[in-house]
Every structure is written in structure tokens, then in C-alpha cells.
Amino acid sequence: MRRRDFIYLTGLGAAGAVMLPGMAGARPITPEEALTPVDVALKKKLADVALNAARSKGATYTDVRIGRYLNQFVVTREDKVQNIVNTESYGLGIRVIANGSWGFAATDKLDNDSIAKTAELAVAIAKENSRLLTEPVRLAPQKGYGEVSWKAPIEKNGFEVPIKDKVDLLLGVNSAAMTAGANYITSLLFLINEQKYFASSDGSYIDQDVHRIWPAFFATSIDPTTGKFETRNSLSAPMGMGYEYLDVRPQDKIVVPGVTTLYKGRYDMLEDAKAAGAQAAGKLKAKSVEPGKYDLVLDPSHLWLTIHESVGHPTELDRVLGYEANFAGTSFLTLDKWESKKFNFGSKMVNFVADKQQVGSLGAVGYDDEGVQCGKWDLIKDGILVDYQVIRDQAHILGLNASRGCCYADNWSSVQFQRMPNVSLQPGKEKKSVDDIIKGVEKGIYIVGDGSFSIDQQRYNFQFGGQLFYEIKNGKIAGMLKDVAYQANSQDFWNSCVAIADQNDYRLGGAFGDGKGQPPQSNSVSHGSSTSRFNGVNVINTSRQI
């Protein structure tokens, strides 16, 4: 059972729905091994073997990805370390076009013969697939960049931090939460380093070094007399950063009086754990929500997931075109709506930008996995749908002469396809704080942290929960609520957006393991936003007796 095996692996329990990136064929290694990169000259030599072999067999286009994917995870519960694992996955994937069709093959045997045979196999698969072709692949033109490189601008490589420091931090977090009121807690640190090398028959040789970090915990409080239990998960975000994400700085905190402390760019895990212990216990005594229409004030630690599901996924062009119809689904943002240039996705203040370069974000890279230099572009402008997420073989469908650089594969052994870039809600232009927004709400709910999530296969109807819910009465926080979930239609919801806080409140949230494709692949992506207000949203009560 794939899902259960993963839960067993990490001890995540209820936190379940996360795919672990880059684990295919992974082998555990020592922390020291993770710090020695592969020589770029060697990678170029291996890539040239593949490029030449594929061309000689009849490929009209070839790209080669040599990937070294390093993961470290440390998992603890209460006063025990459950798991410390270092893994490495290293190999080479070759994608070709032959007879107008795609072919792909991969190997972890990196001698010249194996690479040449793999290239041959990729060409053979392309030729076999071309029998069932309806139209040949049309690639947007792409110039070769020659030999270039890109490195994530991290300050502290997490793989260099001793395991003992990480264990001490997590056990300290567990102790803080339990002292404050939690009965059980699982905490973890995930570190990822993707060392990716890309070469193509266009003449690019691109070496990149990507880092990601995700510190998280899941605290549970139990009332033994009623048998009720409540959880409060960490308010951290997975980030495209080094270990500096855990270096606490006072200027990165946003304190909402009577609610909690929120984090911007840096994360105080100990402080959040202490708050979580008390809040998990507090949720047991909170008022069960009265269902009905409320004005919602959504914190960025919550809103990122709503953005991910209702804006990120429907603007994926492969979904729009039907390539994901058998699994993830299609999209309500059909081409005719884009062509009309007047489809009201949201209210006038709603602006969404796709950005593959955003510093500190999960999706930041210099170049995508088909050798396209990454950039930034509008998806929703002044509430109107204006563009999609695009890769090279889709660009012609939109009349574009270049890809938007959205191609990604989660491993050397996976074939790259269109994946989501960072998609973020732009902050409000007027000066406005969280307090200013709450002040204006008569009957509302303030939601912090992400919880349960579900959306239909065309991205119309969604339902979201959260971690912390506070009733707003006449512009003031009036105490904690529980059993809250809201339901809406994506277009109605974004049209009900009436206030967005300014740049000072802008923060990133993100998905560490977003699943898509068959066989499924994992992608990491950030979503930025400032606290926003949505009027008249339908709230349900989720409490049931069994």
C-alpha cells in the first residue's frame, strides 16, 4: 500500500498526503557523501555520449538530464528519534524526438555503453509511439546557452549542519509543545538538494544546484474524559532555502494579538511549538461553528493552498488541453475564456503572477528541465485570465514563439512534463495591515494554517479546512472556533475578494510534494500572498457522531 508505506516511513500519521520527492531508486548515504558534488566536466562528457548516440540513431532532438538527488530526513515523536535517513539517487534520463514522437529512457549505469544503449532505447520507443501519433511534436525554438550554471542563493547548507543539532532542535520542539498542552507530537526536518545537469542538442549545458527545506510538526491534544482529540500543525512553510530558514530574527515575526505569531522568511520552530501545544488544547474547548455565510479573513499560511488548488492547477495548459483527463482532470479555464480576454476570474484587485525566479521559493531555478531560462509573467491581470503555464511543445497552441519554462521531472528516471511554477497573489496596492482588514469585518472567521483540502477535477468546487479558526464580531477577534470548513466555486470565491493586505504582510506558503501524472511525480512549489478578505463564503460544520 503505497500511501500507508509512506506514512509508516515518516511517522507522519494524519499529515499523510505528501509525496516524497526524488525517492525513486534512492539509496541511503552518509552525510559526508552528500557534500561531494559530481565534477561538471565528467557530466558534460556523459551527456555528449548520450547526445551523439541519440542523433546517430535518428533523433531530431535530444535532451539529457543527469541528476543527483539528495534527501535527508530526521523524524522524531515525543522524546524519541524515529528515523534518520540520508539517501542519494544518481542517474541519467534521455528524452528524444524521432519520427515526430517523444521517447524516453533512463539508466543508473553511467558507463559509455549503457548510456549509448539507453539513448538507442529512447529512440526505439519514440519510433514505436509514432505509430499511434495524431500530430508530430512541435517544439518552440530555443537557443543553446552554452555552458552555464545556477545556484540557489542559500546562506547555510542544511546537509552541513550536524545531525545532533537537528535532533536537539526537534526534541526541544516536542518538549515545548508537550509542556504547553500537547499529549503527542511528531516533528520532522526534510532537506533536499537537487544537483541537476541538463544538456540538449540545442547546445545548452546547464549545471544547477537547488536546495529545499521543510521543518514541520503535528501536535495532538486529547481530552480523556470526552475522548475528543484535536491537532495543531506547524505554521512553517517549506522553502527553497538553506538551514538559515531556522535562524530566528525578530523582524520576521508578525504578531496578531489574541491569535498567534506568524512567520515571514524565517521560522521560530520552538516558539510555534509552544503556541501549538496551548492551541491544540484550546481547540478542545473552542465553540463549534454555526454554519452559514461569513466574511473570511485568510492568512497566507492558509491561503497558499487555496491558491494552489483553485488558481495554480486550472492554469496548467496540459490540463486545459486534456492531457491529464484520466487522473488529475481537466480545467474550467478553457482556451475560449483566455481568447475572449474578458473572463472575470476574480475581482479587479486580484492579480496572479507566475514566477520561477522568486528568491527563497520552492520553484526557483535558473532554467527549467528542458533548458529554458526561467522568468515571471502574469496569469490573472486585474481579475482577467491572460495566460497559462506553458512548456516547449505547447507554446504554438497559444501562438507563443517561446516556452514559459514550466517543465520539470522529479527524478533522472522520470520523464519531464508541465509542472506548476510558483503562482502568487500580488499584495494590495493600498497600505493595509491584518488589523486593518479584521477591523472592517462584522461577522467573519479568521483562518490560519492549512488543513483538509479537496477540489473537483475541473477546479470549480472546493472545500478547505485550516489549523486555527477565530470568530470575528464587529471588527474584533471574539474567540476560537472549531469544526470549520468553507466551500465555494473558484470563480465566485475570487470575485468575492474585497481586500488584500499590502507588501509588508506578503509571505510564502507552499506544497513540498504536489502529485501529478501517471505514474505520479512530485513537484515543490511556493505560493505567496498577503492576508485577504472574501465576503459571504459558505461555511459548514464538520462535527459528526459515530
Add this chain to the structure above:
Amino acid sequence: MPILSKEQAQTLLKKVLSYSKADECEVNLNGSDGGNVRYARNAVSTSGIVSQNQLVVASAYGKKLGIATINEFDDASLEKVVRRSEELAQLAPENPEYVPFLGPQQYTESKTYVPATAAITPKQRAELVEKSLKVAKDAKAIAAGFLEDNAGFAAMMNSKGLFAYNTSTNTNFSITVRTEDGKGSGYAIRGYNDVNKLDTKLATEIATKKAIGSVTAKAIEPGKYTVILEPAAVAVLLENIFFGLDARQADEGRSFLSKPGGQTRLGEKLVDERVNIYSDPLNPELPTSPWNGDGRAQEKVSWIEKGVIKNLTWERYWAQKKGVKAIPSPDAAIMDGGTKTLEELIKGTKKGILVTKLWYIRSVDPQSLLLTGLTRDGTFYIENGEIKYPIKNFRFNESPIIMLNNLEELGKQERTVSTESNQNYLVPAIKARDFTFSSLSDAV
């Protein structure tokens, strides 16, 4: 690596163990050959062949455990991986919950391997896909599908004399057919150990019929309805019960099986008395491995009998602490069905809704096992024993525990695949009253 015979695996594993200097050593070896074809917009989009193998060595010193893995099998590599696991064990903190490896176990002979599936060729895969595509194209509809198959072996041996070996094959196929105008969508999913049982033409015909039949769907009011859930829809709800049977979570008070005062619902009647759920590695329709990853034997276990929770799953540490048998999590689950076909269930329904598939299932409240998700790819209104018209999709908020208490009737048992976990199950169609649909969706 080809599939190793039992003797070949035994020889290799003995060699690995001969390098061990730790207090305890356990080695897992597995290999598989898999193939897949993905298609959309009536053409193949990607296809791949994946061959992988892995040797996992776990070494323990006292209560300190280290794990290392390798995919090279020469003597030097085998010794290196043993040394690396020993180094990691020495660096690891002591785990107070460490349980020593198992000694020799008795296993039954498995039925999980079918030579025809292991012998599948790229040409056969292409033919299976072509048959499916033809059905959709002939109906002027648009198909997107995924065919995957694999054949593999798994073996384990440890320094206490345990040895286990198994081979298995599987093939899963799913197909979505949409009408050209995008107003209708239908779906079918199949899973078998034997690829010869897979009929991609028939599955695509069913999906096509549902696609065409679901055009011009009407909106009806959300609320509580009698539903007939097809087996694929049943599987994604019930697996949340199967995944939630952990005894430790229940004992700790954070499961739907927990009760006030630290008690659990083990031994209590929780659902309708017609509900019988069990696992059986030797079931001919859904055979599974006779042993699990830590070497425990998989036996026939009753989980829910006549509506009563009969057994929970146990980690070895927790079972030892509680002094009970450490029953492992099963690799599949089976629910007893009735004798009626889907058509007969529909015929006996005055007013109700037929659900082909449920999608994007997520836990809303683990306390009540409340789940949310949506209907998809063929939802129909039933009146006076007949399908009257297609209806627009609904979001539901319902607990499978409540659903099994509202049971009306069970259909025939059928092997199906979870669209959420890709896991195979043997479950019936279920007719249940008062299933809670909370809002409408415009999605097709």
C-alpha cells in the same frame, strides 16, 4: 536484474550476511520489471519501461539501527553496503522502541505470480491500448488512459535464520472517455495479477457508454440521498477504515476507534451486522504476499465481522508492550458482498443516485472519519428502478462508518482499484441511505 529464483536469492542473501559484524543483520532484496503506456487526446503521450532492483541492509548494535541500500551486486559492493549500514548504526541514537529481528517463520505458498503478465511485450501493450482507442474513436469520443504492468520478486533473510521469498505480477488499467463537446465523461478501472483477464475494449466501452449517457446532466438539490456506489467508489471510502486500524493510535486516543478513558472500540459493534471485512493472502481473486516487509506471516484475518471490530493492526513494539500478537497491516482488503448485480440493485431502488467514481477524497475529521470528495465521470438519478437521467456532480461530506450503518443492500463482490492509493481491493457495490451530498459542482 532478472527475477531471481528462490535458490539464487538465498545464495546471494547468505553471502551478504556473511559480511556482517553487527549484533543483528537483516537483508531485503527485491527486483521488478515494469512497463507503462499513457495516452490522452486519442494518442499515446508517454510510455516507459522501468527496471529496478534494490538490496537493503539493516544492521543493529544493541538498540541502534542503521540502514543502507545498494543496486550493485558484485562482492565488493555487497561488503560495502553492509559496512555502511554498520557505520550508520554506530552513529544513530538509541531507539528505546527497537525490537530485535524475528527468527524463522512459516509461510504459505503464494498465488501472486502469473507468467503471462511477466512475459508481456511492448507490442502487447500497444495492442491493448489500440483496442481501447478504437472504441473511443468509433464513438467520436476522446480517450485518456493509463496501462501499467509489473513483475517482480522479493526476498529477505536475517542473522536469526529467517528467510522469505515471493514473486508477483500485477496490471492496472484506467480509462476516461469524454465526449467531444466536453459535456459527458465516463470512467472504468481494472486491476489483475493476470494480464489475460484484462479486457481494455470492454472497459473502454463501459466508460464510453457512461460518457455519452452523462451528457445534458441536470442539477438536483444537494442533500441526503440513497446512493448506489459502484465498487471503485466503495474502495476509496473503505480504505480509510483499512488504513486507520492501527492499535497504537486507537490506544493513544487519537483514532475513530478510540473511546473516552483510554479504551478502544475493539470487540464492539460499530457498523451494520451485514458488514464482514477481512484479508486473505490466498484469495484466488486477490492474492497477496504471504509475508510483510519485516518478515511477519500474512494470515487470513477478520477485521470487521458481523459489524463488530474483530482485530486491529499492530507495530511489533506496541504489540510486545501490550502482550498481544503483532498482526501486521494487510496488503489488501476484502468485503463480503451479496448476489445482486448492479442492474438488480438499480431495479430495486425507488429513488436514488448511482455513483461511478469518487474523487479527491480527503479526511476532514479523523475523530469521526468524516471524509470529503466529489462524484465524477458518470452520476445518474434513479427513479422507480430505472436510470432516469444524468445529474451534475456533487461534493459529499460523509463518514464510511456512518455509511456502513446506513447500509441497505450489498451487490456482487468485484476486484477493483483505488483511484486514490492505486491499491487493489475485492469489494461489492453498496446501496446506502442518507448519504450526505453538501454542494453541487459544475465539473464534468
